Amino acid sequence: MELTNIREIFRNKDKFADKEVTIGGWVRSNRNSKNFGFIVVNDGTFFEPIQVVYGNGLDNYDEVGKINVGAAIIVRGTLVLTPDAKQPFEIQAAEVTVEGASTPDYPLQKKRHTFEYLRTISHLRPRTNTFEAVFRVRSLCAYAIHKFFQERDFVYVHTPLITGSDCEGAGEMFQVTTLDLNNLPMTEEGKVDFSKDFFNKPTNLTVSGQLNGETYAMAFKNIYTFGPTFRAENSNTTRHAAEFWMIEPEIAFADLEDDMMLAESMLKYVISYVLENAPEEMAFFNNFVDKGLLDRLRNVVENDFARVTYTEAIDILSKHNDKFDYKVSWGCDLQTEHERYLTEQIYKRPVFVTDYPKEIKAFYMKLNDDGKTVAAVDCLVPGIGEIIGGSQREDDYDKLLARINELGLSEDDYKFYLDLRKYGSARHAGFGLGFERCVMYLTGMGNIRDVIPFPRTVNNCEL
Amino acid sequence: MELTNIREIFRNKDKFADKEVTIGGWVRSNRNSKNFGFIVVNDGTFFEPIQVVYGNGLDNYDEVGKINVGAAIIVRGTLVLTPDAKQPFEIQAAEVTVEGASTPDYPLQKKRHTFEYLRTISHLRPRTNTFEAVFRVRSLCAYAIHKFFQERDFVYVHTPLITGSDCEGAGEMFQVTTLDLNNLPMTEEGKVDFSKDFFNKPTNLTVSGQLNGETYAMAFKNIYTFGPTFRAENSNTTRHAAEFWMIEPEIAFADLEDDMMLAESMLKYVISYVLENAPEEMAFFNNFVDKGLLDRLRNVVENDFARVTYTEAIDILSKHNDKFDYKVSWGCDLQTEHERYLTEQIYKRPVFVTDYPKEIKAFYMKLNDDGKTVAAVDCLVPGIGEIIGGSQREDDYDKLLARINELGLSEDDYKFYLDLRKYGSARHAGFGLGFERCVMYLTGMGNIRDVIPFPRTVNNCEL
Numbered sequence: 001m002e003l004t005n006i007r008e009i010f011r012n013k014d015k016f017a018d019k020e021v022t023i024g025g026w027v028r029s030n031r032n033s034k035n036f037g038f039i040v041v042n043d044g045t046f047f048e049p050i051q052v053v054y055g056n057g058l059d060n061y062d063e064v065g066k067i068n069v070g071a072a073i074i075v076r077g078t079l080v081l082t083p084d085a086k087q088p089f090e091i092q093a094a095e096v097t098v099e100g101a102s103t104p105d106y107p108l109q110k111k112r113h114t115f116e117y118l119r120t121i122s123h124l125r126p127r128t129n130t131f132e133a134v135f136r137v138r139s140l141c142a143y144a145i146h147k148f149f150q151e152r153d154f155v156y157v158h159t160p161l162i163t164g165s166d167c168e169g170a171g172e173m174f175q176v177t178t179l180d181l182n183n184l185p186m187t188e189e190g191k192v193d194f195s196k197d198f199f200n201k202p203t204n205l206t207v208s209g210q211l212n213g214e215t216y217a218m219a220f221k222n223i224y225t226f227g228p229t230f231r232a233e234n235s236n237t238t239r240h241a242a243e244f245w246m247i248e249p250e251i252a253f254a255d256l257e258d259d260m261m262l263a264e265s266m267l268k269y270v271i272s273y274v275l276e277n278a279p280e281e282m283a284f285f286n287n288f289v290d291k292g293l294l295d296r297l298r299n300v301v302e303n304d305f306a307r308v309t310y311t312e313a314i315d316i317l318s319k320h321n322d323k324f325d326y327k328v329s330w331g332c333d334l335q336t337e338h339e340r341y342l343t344e345q346i347y348k349r350p351v352f353v354t355d356y357p358k359e360i361k362a363f364y365m366k367l368n369d370d371g372k373t374v375a376a377v378d379c380l381v382p383g384i385g386e387i388i389g390g391s392q393r394e395d396d397y398d399k400l401l402a403r404i405n406e407l408g409l410s411e412d413d414y415k416f417y418l419d420l421r422k423y424g425s426a427r428h429a430g431f432g433l434g435f436e437r438c439v440m441y442l443t444g445m446g447n448i449r450d451v452i453p454f455p456r457t458v459n460n461c462e463l
Numbered sequence: 464m465e466l467t468n469i470r471e472i473f474r475n476k477d478k479f480a481d482k483e484v485t486i487g488g489w490v491r492s493n494r495n496s497k498n499f500g501f502i503v504v505n506d507g508t509f510f511e512p513i514q515v516v517y518g519n520g521l522d523n524y525d526e527v528g529k530i531n532v533g534a535a536i537i538v539r540g541t542l543v544l545t546p547d548a549k550q551p552f553e554i555q556a557a558e559v560t561v562e563g564a565s566t567p568d569y570p571l572q573k574k575r576h577t578f579e580y581l582r583t584i585s586h587l588r589p590r591t592n593t594f595e596a597v598f599r600v601r602s603l604c605a606y607a608i609h610k611f612f613q614e615r616d617f618v619y620v621h622t623p624l625i626t627g628s629d630c631e632g633a634g635e636m637f638q639v640t641t642l643d644l645n646n647l648p649m650t651e652e653g654k655v656d657f658s659k660d661f662f663n664k665p666t667n668l669t670v671s672g673q674l675n676g677e678t679y680a681m682a683f684k685n686i687y688t689f690g691p692t693f694r695a696e697n698s699n700t701t702r703h704a705a706e707f708w709m710i711e712p713e714i715a716f717a718d719l720e721d722d723m724m725l726a727e728s729m730l731k732y733v734i735s736y737v738l739e740n741a742p743e744e745m746a747f748f749n750n751f752v753d754k755g756l757l758d759r760l761r762n763v764v765e766n767d768f769a770r771v772t773y774t775e776a777i778d779i780l781s782k783h784n785d786k787f788d789y790k791v792s793w794g795c796d797l798q799t800e801h802e803r804y805l806t807e808q809i810y811k812r813p814v815f816v817t818d819y820p821k822e823i824k825a826f827y828m829k830l831n832d833d834g835k836t837v838a839a840v841d842c843l844v845p846g847i848g849e850i851i852g853g854s855q856r857e858d859d860y861d862k863l864l865a866r867i868n869e870l871g872l873s874e875d876d877y878k879f880y881l882d883l884r885k886y887g888s889a890r891h892a893g894f895g896l897g898f899e900r901c902v903m904y905l906t907g908m909g910n911i912r913d914v915i916p917f918p919r920t921v922n923n924c925e926l
Contacts, residue, residue: 001716007616024716026887044683045616072887100888123879126682139619146609153470153508156602160917161691162706164924174639178695181655184644192644198695199924212917212926219589220507228624228691232641232661243625253464253487395563416586416926424489424535425563454623454675461627461662463675463879
């Protein structure tokens with residue numbers, strides 16, 4: 001069908017002025033008197049809707065007057081600039097056709113709905129201002145990430161979702177099976193016989209593509225992953241989902257310093273891209289969701305991130321122990337309250353915390369010369385806390401093997417990973433960015449359920 | 464580390480000529496005599512490797528001479544143009560440092576390996592020419608798809624992977640659970656008690672994001688998904704994987720004609736993008752994997768796709784029934800042999816087949832006026848057969864509900880989907896593109912296992 005997107009009209013209004021246009025979209029409101037009426041139409045291509053003016057010259061004036069909120073309509077008319085009005089232009093309708101009616105009980109009437117209520121109608125909520133803005137920004141944010149890496153010749157790698165291994169031993173995992181649970185095949189020992197399962201063994205949903213990603217970094221030098229990741233944690237918070245997307249770049253011939261530079265430029269790039277490509281949405285978030293958002297984001301783009309070692313951070317934080325539920329001391333893991341204090345109160349901007357005690361970090365991180373800490377880095381941002389976690393990887397075969405044995409991991413499971421240190425090992429580093437946390441950070445939205453189209457959390461797997 | 468990517472040198476050789484450069488990469492070959500030697504280095508950023516010449520002026524000349532294939536090295540030297548040689552330039556080394564050694568039993572010696580063998584070392588195979596080319600093209604192809612849709616203001620939607628529903632009732636599904644299979648909770652009736660499971664009910668891995676995608680198309684007008692999809696089919700073919708990626712655009716205020724135009728321009732765009740951005744890789748495929756590939760792809764870009772209705776196609780094919788294992792007649796589903804005959808023998812280019820009998824297509828497809836066929840379309844391409852399947856969706860509430868009941872589907876499961884036809888229904892259409900089939904088509908690779916970094920197939924879930 002030959003329709004003009006409302007986005008095009010807003011972006012090139014002079015081109016369309018006084019010309020006939022035809023648009024299709026959904027009715028946000030409809031009010032009228034005896035002789036004329038106004039319909040506000042949104043077609044989803046642009047955050048702002050367009051106002052359609054219709055008069056009793058229309059053959060179907062009475063019918064148009066009764067169009068319900070939510071209906072899909074097609075409007076042919078003349079675009080008229082209205083420099084003195086609130087909206088920059090309107091369409092004076094020559095023809096209004098109902099494409100699909102709506103009903104008076106349409107769940108999204110023109111009034112404020114709570115986010116809680118809107119979560120119960122996840123198939124309709126993208127038709128509201130807030131969620132239209134959220135999910136367009138989510139889309140732009142995803143694209144900005146691809147664009148950033150592709151412009152730098154990184155290779156995008158699809159690491160597997162179903163896996164026979166447990167990357168970090170971290171996080172509870174979802175099992176994947178085709179066995180009939182009501183009629184499980186058993187071995188002679190009375191255990192489930194996984195040799196009858198689809199993959200001939202037990203399998204899970206991945207918690208990270210990093211180890212697979214590393215194998216490709218040792219071939220392509222610079223790679224990134226961008227795909228779904230799963231955690232079967234029974235945590236019902238505003239920041240945890242069972243299914244979320246993650247970006248995991250991995251760079252070879254690179255150390256922790258290169259890793260931090262990459263993370264910083266990526267975040268700045270993504271913020272700049274979204275500010276530039278969704279100005280209307282970002283102004284909306286700034287006005288109605290998170291006052292000060294725009295200032296904060298511009299501040300991030302324009303300034304260097306702060307840097308502090310874990311040991312220094314503990315020194316600083318321990319002077320404020322009276323403010324924390326969990327008191328800090330060297331060796332402890334940082335809680336969100338500590339992370340936020342550092343980035344919000346001490347530095348008032350994003351901060352990289354580096355060189356954590358090896359005991360609280362994963363086995364694959366490179367041991368520093370002190371023998372106590374590893375070349376890990378977390379990036380903390382105001383309002384969120386940790387948004388990125390990364391490290392330089394242990395590239396020494398013997399040290400890695402020792403660590404695997406020390407932790408009681410299976411050497412056999414990690415043979416492929418050890419191979420990377422046997423055949424042309426190279427310094428390399430990478431990080432993981434939780435995509436939803438990134439979208440929360442960019443929009444100011446406070447609940448991860450409100451930045452995922454169809455969120456999956458404990459006891460919740462609707463639609 | 465301040466290294467120059469080999470890609471940059473190849474793309475801007477005059478800029479680097481006679482200058483000092485430092486590169487890091489992996490040794491493909493090393494041969495030498497008493498006074499000088501040659502190392503071929505690939506850093507993964509570019510398909511072509513670079514030749515390093517080293518002389519006995521190096522302090523570590525003997526050590527360099529013994530560097531094994533597969534080792535990671537850093538080379539500092541002068542880039543010298545060699546207009547009379549096979550390669551356009553070489554690096555005359557001032558310094559060669561071993562970053563990580565390799566061993567004489569490195570599995571990828573400079574000789575031909577079978578694809579079958581390389582599948583057993585999926586963590587190393589991207590270091591070979593063929594797989595370096597495949598996975599760079601895969602990355603570019605993914606990006607081209609995003610770029611195509613984003614340039615047209617489509618919103619990228621992440622539809623869920625874990626689902627409580629079965630989109631089309633099509634294909635066997637993987638179950639997802641956190642229950643302890645060796646100790647399952649049971650109800651009083653002796654069945655598995657899924658109320659104890661993570662999501663409080665049985666869940667599966669998605670086979671399609673389409674229905675979820677439709678809900679967003681009715682908000683944003685034009686959307687696309689790009690994510691993993693799963694089939695637990697026990698089919699051990701060269702074209703089926705248990706885990707693969709799919710692209711599913713959905714467009715509102717659009718019919719089957721719009722859908723076909725979108726599919727055709729998307730395929731042409733992606734082919735053009737890859738031809739332009741990976742000329743070396745594509746020439747390699749054309750020479751060593753699939754002679755005639757480039758001609759075929761250019762032919763696709765330059766010509767309109769053919770169009771034929773299912774009914775016409777059956778007429779045509781039935782005249783050649785002697786050539787087929789399965790004889791065709793109206794009402795039968797098209798097999799790969801028929802699809803390939805149509806696109807390869809009859810049309811010799813991509814062809815859209817439209818308007819299939821409703822019995823062999825999914826419940827959500829729009830019924831044509833004849834009452835017998837639906838507004839479905841498959842796009843068939845030479846060498847592959849079906850690469851895209853799409854349809855206009857049934858947008859009439861009553862007709863859709865009747866079809867759901869006719870097929871014995873649960874009205875309650877599809878309440879959200881019916882809502883889209885109740886509140887502002889609009890003509891809409893979409894299609895699904897199997898990403899791996901697209902990569903196979905672009906590269907000429909014949910086995911889906913060779914275009915997925917870590918393929919998952921029956922009895923195979925390695926790394």
